[in-house]
Amino acid sequence: MIDSLFDLVLCALIIFVAFAAVSGRDLFTAIVFFIVYGLMVAIAWLRLEAIDVALAEAAIGAGLTGVLLLGAYGRFKNIDAARMGSWVPLPVLIVIALAATGLSAAVGVVLIALDPNGLGLIPAVNANIAQSGVFNPVTAVLLNFRAYDTLLESIVLVVALVGVWTLADNSAWGQRVGKTQSVRANGVLQSFGRTLPPIGLMIGIYFVWAGSSQPGGAFQGGTILAAVGLLSAMAGLFPPPRVNDARLRLSVIAGPILFLAVAIAGTAWGGMFVLPADLAYGLILAIEIVLALSIAITLMLLVLGPPEMTETPQ
Amino acid sequence: MITDALTIVLTGTGLIFFVAGTVGLLRFPDTHSRLHALTKADNLGLGLVIAGLMVQVPSPLDAGKLVLVWALAILAAGTTAQLVARSALKKGQSAPDDEGMQ
Numbered sequence: 001m002i003d004s005l006f007d008l009v010l011c012a013l014i015i016f017v018a019f020a021a022v023s024g025r026d027l028f029t030a031i032v033f034f035i036v037y038g039l040m041v042a043i044a045w046l047r048l049e050a051i052d053v054a055l056a057e058a059a060i061g062a063g064l065t066g067v068l069l070l071g072a073y074g075r076f077k078n079i080d081a082a083r084m085g086s087w088v089p090l091p092v093l094i095v096i097a098l099a100a101t102g103l104s105a106a107v108g109v110v111l112i113a114l115d116p117n118g119l120g121l122i123p124a125v126n127a128n129i130a131q132s133g134v135f136n137p138v139t140a141v142l143l144n145f146r147a148y149d150t151l152l153e154s155i156v157l158v159v160a161l162v163g164v165w166t167l168a169d170n171s172a173w174g175q176r177v178g179k180t181q182s183v184r185a186n187g188v189l190q191s192f193g194r195t196l197p198p199i200g201l202m203i204g205i206y207f208v209w210a211g212s213s214q215p216g217g218a219f220q221g222g223t224i225l226a227a228v229g230l231l232s233a234m235a236g237l238f239p240p241p242r243v244n245d246a247r248l249r250l251s252v253i254a255g256p257i258l259f260l261a262v263a264i265a266g267t268a269w270g271g272m273f274v275l276p277a278d279l280a281y282g283l284i285l286a287i288e289i290v291l292a293l294s295i296a297i298t299l300m301l302l303v304l305g306p307p308e309m310t311e312t313p314q
Numbered sequence: 315m316i317t318d319a320l321t322i323v324l325t326g327t328g329l330i331f332f333v334a335g336t337v338g339l340l341r342f343p344d345t346h347s348r349l350h351a352l353t354k355a356d357n358l359g360l361g362l363v364i365a366g367l368m369v370q371v372p373s374p375l376d377a378g379k380l381v382l383v384w385a386l387a388i389l390a391a392g393t394t395a396q397l398v399a400r401s402a403l404k405k406g407q408s409a410p411d412d413e414g415m416q
Binding site for chain 1: 382386389390393396397
């Protein structure tokens with residue numbers, strides 16, 4: 001009774017916050033509501049006992065995307081914020097509204113068509129998890145049964161970074177990524193930047209490691225590690241890397257390349273992405289660890305943005 | 315039974331602080347007094363909610379994790395409050411002098 005009451009309130013809040021994010025005239029308000037929306041949806045996933053999805057939604061959907069949007073908003077400062085609301089012409093708005101309604105209706109139809117007592121693919125996953133090399137069914141799906149999707153996701157991140165870097169000014173190319181950080185030596189931000197990383201590193205590495213048997217994995221752990229790196233960079237504890245640093249670029253693509261190499265090696269065992277049961281654990285763990293590092297560095301570079309420094313910092 | 319009562323009292327009190335902090339955020343006139351309302355009330359509110367939950371968890375390890383959540387929230391809230399406050403000072407949204415602020 002109380003449980004379903006909680007769920008009803010949560011659903012109402014999600015719809016309200018989603019509506020506020022879309023209808024907000026002010027861009028900043030819309031972003032803030034979008035972040036709150038991500039946190040609410042993460043709680044909803046928790047209620048559905050999908051802890052892996054909840055972690056990903058909270059870390060990436062609310063946290064990282066929120067930071068990216070706020071960063072983009074910071075770059076929009078020169079544009080009249082009030083104009084942003086009426087910027088889209090009415091016919092385009094109507095097309096967008098119709099498309100969104102159609103998409104929502106399609107998702108609704110698919111949802112209603114599902115068998116309410118059906119188990120979906122749970123029996124199939126449970127029957128084959130012994131061969132997957134891991135004990136967490138979500139990781140088994142993401143890195144073995146449906147590794148295809150995860151590989152493409154990791155490549156999308158690299159493509160996104162290429163997109164961000166194309167925004168760099170010619171004169172700034174070769175400089176360190178991001179803006180010059182102005183931090184007071186031993187100020188509040190620096191102290192914070194020194195206090196948090198040990199805890200963040202521990203939690204991030206734990207998430208990557210735990211992924212094989214419990215909720216966690218490369219994306220969730222990688223996002224936490226990215227936050228640690230970002231905080232340290234913003235606190236001025238280490239200079240951000242140069243955009244044309246070969247080691248930096250290698251570390252960005254190492255994860256997807258290892259993943260792809262293992263996928264192609266699978267052809268020797270019967271087809272793309274086929275992992276032999278006895279090697280699967282080691283291979284998945286190796287992919288998870290390298291992928292987590294690549295994801296962490298890529299996400300950090302995405303937030304820091306293209307190189308914008310006019311001069312080399314100290 | 316006693317633990318349930320304790321949880322209800324503690325989390326209930328915590329929620330009152332959350333409400334007070336939210337009202338302060340909405341009603342106070344400038345950035346610094348809004349921050350004051352937020353950081354004081356939210357930290358205490360979260361602390362009380364956590365204290366209320368701690369009597370329900372099965373092991374000391376889980377209680378430790380809850381305390382860690384509270385400690386990290388306080389640390390982050392305190393830091394961001396300082397940064398927001400200084401940024402507001404620089405923009406001249408209240409108080410005359412930047413010197414001497416830590």
